[in-house]
Amino acid sequence: MKKRSWGFLVGGLLVALLLAGVVSNFASAHPDGxxxxxxxxxxxxxxxxxxxxxxxxxxxxxxxIGGPLADYGIAGIDNEFLSTGLSGVLGVLLTFAVAGGAFWLVRRRGSHAANRADATAEQTPAGRAG
Structure with missing residues (x-):
């Protein structure tokens, strides 16, 4: 991956972490739609x-079911600001890891398919469709 792409990804991750960790605490307390x-x-x-x-x-x-991240917080942390911020950060990191893993698998699978196609083309005698 190019250096510029890494910078874009890291910058996007940092912005998402900032929004989830800090700005999420200032979201409206009023009920949504x-x-x-x-x-x-x-x-x-x-x-x-x-x-x-x-x-x-x-x-x-x-x-x-409950869970460690139920109700936009982390169970066991009494400070509401910290609990909400940490749950947002964990959510962003988990989403980034799952999406990154999925993209990595798709990219890896695509490169293997291209390598197999290249190998098949090299094995086919010239002038004959394979």
């Missing part, structure tokens, strides 16, 4: 918890 539509018709208490009404949000439950 899906949450808003599920909360239509609900009544709420002073802490914005659903107390009644007629809405799908009344059926809401905790995560059945």
């Amino acid at each position: 899906l949450d808003s539509s599920l909360r239509e018709g609900c009544t709420f208490d002073a802490e914005d918890n659903v107390t009644g009404g007629s809405c799908p949000a009344l059926q809401e439950k905790e995560h059945e």
Whole structure:
């Protein structure tokens, strides 16, 4: 890979890590479109918890599976800013690793197919279609 391509990839990764680790903490705390539509018709208490009404949000439950990165944070870290930032950084790194691995496999497979095609072409006698 060219030096310029590496610089682009590293720069993009650094920007993504900065956005996920720092800027994600400043995202809106208000519900997004899906949450808003599920909360239509609900009544709420002073802490914005659903107390009644007629809405799908009344059926809401905790995560059945849970996991270390559930609810945009890392389980066991009490500092909400740090927990959210670290979960964003881990998500970016995991996504980058999976995507990089997939691209590497596709590129490797493509180069093997090209090598096989070259080897087949070299083995075919001149003037004869193979």
